[in-house]
Amino acid sequence: MAKILVLYYSSYGHIETMARAVAEGARSVAGADVVVKRVPELVPEEIARKSGMRVDQDAPIADPNELGDYDAIIFGTPTRYGNMAAQMRNFLDQTGGLWVKGALVGKVGSVFASTATQHGGQETTITSFHTTLLHHGMIIVGLPYSYPGQTKMDEISGGTPYGATTLAGGAGSRRPSENELGGARFQGRHVAEIAARLERGAGERGPVPPEMNNPSETTGGTVGQS
Numbered sequence: 001m002a003k004i005l006v007l008y009y010s011s012y013g014h015i016e017t018m019a020r021a022v023a024e025g026a027r028s029v030a031g032a033d034v035v036v037k038r039v040p041e042l043v044p045e046e047i048a049r050k051s052g053m054r055v056d057q058d059a060p061i062a063d064p065n066e067l068g069d070y071d072a073i074i075f076g077t078p079t080r081y082g083n084m085a086a087q088m089r090n091f092l093d094q095t096g097g098l099w100v101k102g103a104l105v106g107k108v109g110s111v112f113a114s115t116a117t118q119h120g121g122q123e124t125t126i127t128s129f130h131t132t133l134l135h136h137g138m139i140i141v142g143l144p145y146s147y148p149g150q151t152k153m154d155e156i157s158g159g160t161p162y163g164a165t166t167l168a169g170g171a172g173s174r175r176p177s178e179n180e181l182g183g184a185r186f187q188g189r190h191v192a193e194i195a196a197r198l199e200r201g202a203g204e205r206g207p208v209p210p211e212m213n214n215p216s217e218t219t220g221g222t223v224g225q226s
Contacts, residue, residue, distance in 0.1 A: 001031045001032070001033050001199070002029075002031065002032050002033065002071045002195040002196040002198075002199045003033045003035070003054050003069065003070045003071050003074065004026050004032055004033065004034045004035070004070060004071065004072045004073075004074065004188075004191065004192055004195060005034075005035050005036075005038055005062070005066075005067070005072070005073045005074070006022050006023045006034065006035070006036045006037070006071040006073075006074045006076070006188070007016070007025065007038070007039065007062055007067075007073055007074070007075050007076070007142055007168030008036075008037075008059070008075065008076030009038060009039045009041075009054050009076070009078070009085050009087040009088045009091075010038070010057065010076070010078065010079065011054065011078060011085075011167070012053060012054055012172045012218030013057075013115075014078065014114045014166055014168045014172070014175065014176060015076045015077065015078055015114050015132040016038075016054060016059070016111055016113075016169045017055055017166075017175065017176050018076055018114065018164065018166055018176055018179070018180070018181070018184045019036055019038075019059070019076045019112075019184075020036070021123075021176070021181040021185050021188070022028050022112060022164070022168075022184045022185070022187060022188035023036045023057075023188060024075070024185055024188065025184065025186060025187065025188025025189035025191040025192070026188035026189060026191060027188075027192075028185075028188075028192055029111050029192035029196060031125075031196060032044065032192040032195075033098055034188075035083045036059045036071075036194070037059050037060050037061065037062035038057060038059040038060070038061060038062065039061070039062060039087050039090075039091035040087065040090075040091070041053075041087060042059050042086060042087050042090060044127075044192050045160060047184040053133050057100050058145070058214060062091070063177075064092075064094040064095045064097075064098070065097065065098070067095060067098055067103070067104060068098050068101075068104060068107075070107065070110070070200065071107060071108065071195045071199050072107060072108035072110070072141075072191050072192065072194070072195035073104075073107065073108070073110075073138075074107070074109075074110045074111070074112065074187070074188060074191055075088065075110070075112075075129065075133075076111070076112045076113065076116045077113055077114075077125065077129065078113065078115070078120045078168075079113055079114065079115040079116075079120055079122065079125040081121065081129070081189050081207075082125060083121075083124070083125060084113075084125060084128070084129050089130055089211065092132050095136070098136065099135065099136055102137060104133075104136040104137060104138050104178070105136070105137030105138075105140065106137065106139065106143055106198075107136075107137075107138050107196060108137075108138065108191055108194055108195045108198065109130075109133035109136070109138035109139065109140055109141070110140070110141045110142065110163060110187060110191045111125075111126045111129045111130065111162070111163045112126075112143075112162060112164040112165060112184060112187060113125045113126050113129075113157075113164075113165050114158070114165060114167070114168050115165065115167060115168065116167070116169060116172070117167065117169075117170070118167060119215075120167075122158060122160055122165040123160050124161055125167045126132045126142075126160065126162040126163045126165075127162055130162075136154030139193050139198075141153060141187075141194055142160075142161050142162045142163050142170055142187075143159065143160065143161060143162070143163050143164050143183055143186060143187045143191065144161065144190065144192070145161060147159075147182070147183055147186040147187075149179040149180075149182050149183050149186075150183070152179055155177070157177055157178065157179045158176075158177075158180045159179070159180060159181055159183045159185070161187060162174050163187060164180065164183035164186070164187045165180065166180040166184075167180075167185075180215035
């Protein structure tokens with residue numbers, strides 16, 4: 001049974017909606033054990049409420065140390081200047097202990113995102129996110145063109161080969177379209193199918209080099225880099 005985590009950050013609910021669709025797609029694969037969680041908010045609650053942010057999201061808060069418990073992790077983030085949101089970056093910066101132990105090596109990693117506009121940095125957000133996953137040794141999976149909605153030309157829509165995306169609009173009033181949600185479901189199913197194949201065919205993992213297997217080192221190799 002492949003264990004899959006859909007881990008997201010959402011300010012105004014767009015990525016939260018996409019995360020539910022991703023999870024729906026993943027659950028369509030027989031035997032997939034799918035969990036949806038979110039990363040902690042960094043904005044003070046009073047300011048978040050005044051800004052109209054979604055402060056009542058149902059998904060529980062994830063712990064960075066639990067990521068190694070899953071066979072695949074599908075990350076969702078809004079775009080901030082062509083990069084992942086600070087909340088997601090802060091969460092991932094706490095995974096140093098997992099990196100030291102090689103806990104995510106060989107696990108499947110995938111990303112979906114949102115932007116305000118068509119050219120607001122969807123692709124750079126996802127591909128720059130991939131850098132962190134590759135440093136962890138994860139296997140990157142995107143949204144292939146076998147999803148028919150990738151080539152839909154009769155409407156404005158998100159969707160990239162790097163991962164599912166949605167457009168929120170300048171004021172955040174646009175909600176994910178059915179084509180965008182379809183891409184999210186497809187990506188979830190695609191990741192779950194690949195994770196299941198890898199899980200079925202997995203043998204014993206090779207030993208982690210001694211210098212990389214020191215659980216007491218939880219800084220993620222950042223000593224001397226700051």
